[in-house]
Structures are given as structure tokens and as C-alpha cells.
Amino acid sequence: MKINKTTIILHIIAWSVAVLWILPFLGVFMASIRPFSEILRGWWNFESFNPSLTSFIEAWNDPTWPLSRGILNSFIVTIPSTIIPLFVGALAGYGFARFSFRIRTYLFTTIVLLMALPQQSVIVPLFQIMVNFRLIDNYLSLVLIHSAWGLPWIILFMRNFFSTLPIEIEEAARVDGASDFKIFYKIVLPMSLPALASVVVLQFMWVWNDFFLAKIFIYEDSMLLATQRVEFVGREVFRVNWGVLSAASLIVMIVPIIIFVLLQKYYVRGMIGWTVKG
Amino acid sequence: MGRKKIAVRKNIPLFFSPAIILILFFVVYPIFQTFYISFLSSSGEFVGLSNYSEILSRKSILDVEGFPKWPPLGAVIHNAIWILIHLPLSMFSGLALAIILRDVKGSSIVKSIIFLGMVTPLIVGGIILQYTFTERFGIVTAFFDMLGVEELSRTWTALPQSALFALIFGSVWLWTGFSMIIYSAGLATIPREYYEAAKIDGAGPFKMFRRITFPLLRPLNIVVITMTVLYDLKIFDIVFVATFGGPGNASTVLAFEMWLQAFRFSNFNGAAVIATLLTLLTSIVTIPLIKYTVRR
Numbered sequence: 001m002k003i004n005k006t007t008i009i010l011h012i013i014a015w016s017v018a019v020l021w022i023l024p025f026l027g028v029f030m031a032s033i034r035p036f037s038e039i040l041r042g043w044w045n046f047e048s049f050n051p052s053l054t055s056f057i058e059a060w061n062d063p064t065w066p067l068s069r070g071i072l073n074s075f076i077v078t079i080p081s082t083i084i085p086l087f088v089g090a091l092a093g094y095g096f097a098r099f100s101f102r103i104r105t106y107l108f109t110t111i112v113l114l115m116a117l118p119q120q121s122v123i124v125p126l127f128q129i130m131v132n133f134r135l136i137d138n139y140l141s142l143v144l145i146h147s148a149w150g151l152p153w154i155i156l157f158m159r160n161f162f163s164t165l166p167i168e169i170e171e172a173a174r175v176d177g178a179s180d181f182k183i184f185y186k187i188v189l190p191m192s193l194p195a196l197a198s199v200v201v202l203q204f205m206w207v208w209n210d211f212f213l214a215k216i217f218i219y220e221d222s223m224l225l226a227t228q229r230v231e232f233v234g235r236e237v238f239r240v241n242w243g244v245l246s247a248a249s250l251i252v253m254i255v256p257i258i259i260f261v262l263l264q265k266y267y268v269r270g271m272i273g274w275t276v277k278g
Numbered sequence: 279m280g281r282k283k284i285a286v287r288k289n290i291p292l293f294f295s296p297a298i299i300l301i302l303f304f305v306v307y308p309i310f311q312t313f314y315i316s317f318l319s320s321s322g323e324f325v326g327l328s329n330y331s332e333i334l335s336r337k338s339i340l341d342v343e344g345f346p347k348w349p350p351l352g353a354v355i356h357n358a359i360w361i362l363i364h365l366p367l368s369m370f371s372g373l374a375l376a377i378i379l380r381d382v383k384g385s386s387i388v389k390s391i392i393f394l395g396m397v398t399p400l401i402v403g404g405i406i407l408q409y410t411f412t413e414r415f416g417i418v419t420a421f422f423d424m425l426g427v428e429e430l431s432r433t434w435t436a437l438p439q440s441a442l443f444a445l446i447f448g449s450v451w452l453w454t455g456f457s458m459i460i461y462s463a464g465l466a467t468i469p470r471e472y473y474e475a476a477k478i479d480g481a482g483p484f485k486m487f488r489r490i491t492f493p494l495l496r497p498l499n500i501v502v503i504t505m506t507v508l509y510d511l512k513i514f515d516i517v518f519v520a521t522f523g524g525p526g527n528a529s530t531v532l533a534f535e536m537w538l539q540a541f542r543f544s545n546f547n548g549a550a551v552i553a554t555l556l557t558l559l560t561s562i563v564t565i566p567l568i569k570y571t572v573r574r
Contacts, residue, residue, distance in 0.1 A: 006483075007381065010378050010381055010382055011382055011383065013378055014375075014378050014379055014382040014385065014388050015382075015384075015388065017375065017388070017392070018387070018388040018391045018392065021391050021392050021394075021395075021451065022391050022394070023410075023417050024406045024407065024409070024410040024417070024451065025394065025406065027406075027409060027410060027415075027416065027417055028405070028406050028409055031409065031415070039415060040414065040415075041414070042414065042415065042417075042420050043415070043417075044417065044420075085300075088296040088297050088300060089297060091292075091293045091294075091296065091297065092293060092294050092296075092297035092298075094293060095290065095293035095294050099289075099290055099293070101290060109568060111301065112568055113561065113564060113568055114301065114305050114306070115564075116504075116508055116560050116561065116563070116564035116567070117305070117309065117557060117560055117561070118508075118511065118512040118533060118556050118557070118560055119512075120512070120514075120532075120533050120536045120537070120552070120553050120556050121308075121309050121312060121553050121554075121556060121557040121560075122304070122305060122308035122309055122312060122553075123308075123536075123540070123553070124308075124311075124312055124315065124540055124546050124549050124550050124553060125307070125308035125311035125312055125315070126304065126308050127540070127541075128546075129308075144300070144304060145304050147300055147304075148300040148301055148303070148304035148305055149304070149305065151297050151300060151301055152301070152305075155297060179289070180289040180292070180293070181289065181292060181293075184293075205397065208399070209398075209399035209400060209401075211399065211400065211401040211514075211515045211518070211519075212514055212515065212537075215518075215537075215541075216537075216541065227399050227401045227402075230401055230402060230405060230519070231401070231519060242409060242415060245405060246405075246409070249402040249405045249406065252399055252401075252402055253397075253398045253399055253402045256397045256398070256399065257394070257397055257398075260390075260393075260397045261390075264390070267397075268459060268463075271456075271459055271460075272459065272460065272463045
């Protein structure tokens, strides 16, 4: 490749933007590994530099809101909230891709429209329902609501994916006498692993990153999810303990970041698949 | 479609009923219920539009006295300002980055760094941006301190004239990865030959952008614009954690006001009014995207 002036300028711009973009993360990272006295004059000040993991240990073992418990709680909520809509949504997406019936387009359009609505639209009645069913401070409320709210985009995404599969294999199985459900379960799902992986990655992250629903349905200290705990950890009466708060923030975000790094291909494909044509 | 689909009608309920039941119960029913209780008083009597006039006359929702001035201007106007600043900034920086990064070595690393904001929980994003805008601790305030701009070297989230803008710029930082990824995916579908042919015809980079890149990316604008406006209308977490809508309502937004009314003041009917307004706004915004999605 010929190196010309434009190429060099483009590289400088791109990498400067990258540095600019990572600075806020770097700041919080520095605040988390350095003693408070050192970051008082700015985390970029390296006159003395004594990194330690004290803040992480404090956040992890916080006496009232330990992050260790928060991470565990978040997994307890996130795993079923990912698996349930994965299968329910794949079933319906297959139905939309393969069955014809009279109201199909209307039903599909309605479901896609629901994808856009904010959770604020439903939260007052859902709160009242959960109070009546005594499901406040019960993860079941979160799992059910996350499952229902994940469905519209999962249905859309899986329907688009199933539409690209060759129908001939399914027709051959049908001739051999397999039922619709058996075809779906034995033939279609195994062919769909990449798409299912995208659903898992995106849905997992949305549930894990949720704060709003957790804030409304979970109040008991020991049950608070990871995202809820950063509201309290490191907040002292007259000041913010930036070291502990930063460490807590990094602990909460490390799970989605690991998933993104490992499964980036599926994440991006999912992100693009439900917006750009697949 | 002319080709016959696999269609055995008796199996349709098996495939659709779990999804329909969940969606009806946790999405559709509560939307209508919200709409319904927005017309009721707290004791359950039908009061027409009086909740609406009560909510819309609140200073925290709409504060139009001597309109062009600094915040607080009310949540409705704050959301509008949010869209006016955040949409063009994140859209164009995402597009510019997508185009630049096409020809840059190590672009996948740069992309991952910019995309980090999309993966970060918004509540954590709010804490990070608060830190970045805090006097002495944050890099933005330190930068303006170095330049000698005293007003901007103070903690942005603690002052009414800057709190909203700290949140908006922070949301640009968090969200730019979205438009970048969408436009990058679009760019990857444009064959290189188009540019080579244009180069042979003597077209410069600007002309190539105007005649090839931009027209071919145009269908994606609808996706980016819709999703960004929806994000701006739903914004909650970063407001909650970084400013709590303050100081003095200076950075409050509709979603946050809805939460305050319901879960701070136990005014569920007033909250339902704000929720209904949000439902209407997001539905209107989504119509073009629906046409685009369902048509293909």
C-alpha cells in the first residue's frame, strides 16, 4: 500500500479519537487503583504512583452492599431472562417466517412497534400488579418482564434469520412425516446457532445493564442487583469516595465487556441484524 | 409470495401462544391500563384531562417563562434540547468515524474502544461522565482550567447552566458507537470497484462521498435517526445517577419525571400522564422505521 499524506492524517485522526474516547474510562480506572490522596490533583498526575487493589476489595466486600452479592444476583436474574425469551421468541419468529395466516402482517407490525416503546409506558400498572401478587423483592417479576420486553426484537431478528434458511430441508422432513414442532426443534434450531448466539449476547447485556426495572421491583438490600449497588457503594455523607465507587463501577461493567470481547462477532451481527437488512 | 409455505394451521397456537401471552400481559395490557389511569383521580374517579393540565402546568415538566434562557426549562424542553444536540453530533461523528476507519490499520481496535460506551451499563456510564466533569478530578474540567475558562472548570453536574450539557455530551460519548457500527456495516456492502471506477473518471474524495457513499448509506439514516431519538426520549439512568435531575430541575427529563411522580410522590395518575405522552412520542417517531422494517 502506497503511504501518502492522506493515509497518515487519517491514522492520526483515528487514533487521536480513540485516545480521546478512552480517557474517561482511564480516569475511572486510575481512580480505582490509586489512593484518594493521589487522585485529588487529577488522575493524570503521576508525581507519586502507588497502585493497589484496596478499592476493589472494599467494593467487593462492602458491609451493606457487597458487589460480590450483586454480581451473583445479577446472574440469577439475567440467565433465565435470556433463556426464556430466546426460545419463546425463536418459536414465534419461526411462525412468522413459515406459516401464513390472515392477520400475520398486522400482528407482526404490532410486535415491531412495541419494540420502540419505553418501559416507562407500562411501569405503573406492572408495579401495581406485582404489589398485588406479592412479587416485589422477588426476581420472578424481573424475569417475566425482561422476557416479555425482549420478545419483540428477538421475534423480528429470528424471523428475518429463518426467512434466509432454505425451505427444502424442512419440506423433505415434512414428507417424511415430521411434525412442525419436531422440524423446528430437530432441524431448524441446530441450523440457527449463530443467530441464537446473537440473541443471547444482546439480551444478556440488556438485562444485565438494566437499572430502571430493578430499581422499581427490588428494594431489599441483600437482593439488589449489581447495577443498583453503584447507587450506594462509596457514597459517604459529605463526599463521594471515588476510589470505591470507581472500583464498583468497573466490577459491574466487566461482565458485559468480557462478553463483548469474546463474542463481538455475534453482538455486532445482532445489533446490525435487527436494524440493517440481514 | 407465490411459493407455498409450510402451513398446518392447527400448530399455529403452539408457536405463537407463549410469546403472545407474555407480550399481552406485560406489554400491551399495561400500556392501555396506563392510558386509562391517566384519566382517573387518585381515588379512581374519572376526571377527564385534569391530570394532563395539572402535569403540563408543572415547572419541572414545562417552564416556558422567558423561554430562551438557561435550564431549567422543564423536562419536555430538556428532551428536545437533548435531541437537537445529541442526534446531529452522534450521527455525524459516527458516520465520519465509519468512513475514516475504513482505511485505517487497526481499525477494529479503535472501533472496539468507541463501542465500549454501548456495552457499558448506562448507570456506570453516568458515574464515569460525572467523574469526568467533576472539578479537579475530571479531565474535562481540568482541561478548561488549563485554558483559563473558569466557568467550565467547575463541577458541571452541580451547576444549573451546565448540568444538562454534561449529560448530553456524555451521552454522545456513550452512543456514537451505535451509528458508527451501523454505517460501517453499510459501507462494507459498497463494492470497492465503484470507487476505483470513479477514480479512473477523475472524481475526488468529496465527489465520491457525495455521489457514491452518501446515496448508498441513505437508507441507514432512518435507522440511526429513529434509534437515536428513541434513546433520547427514554434517557433515564445517566440522569438518575449523575445529577438526579438537578440542580433544581436543571437536567430533568420526561422518563425521570415519570419515575419521580410515581415512586417518590406516589402520584401514579400523574406518572401515567407522562408515560402516555412518552408512549405517543415514541410511537410517532417509530412509524418511518416500521415502514422500512416491514416493507423489506
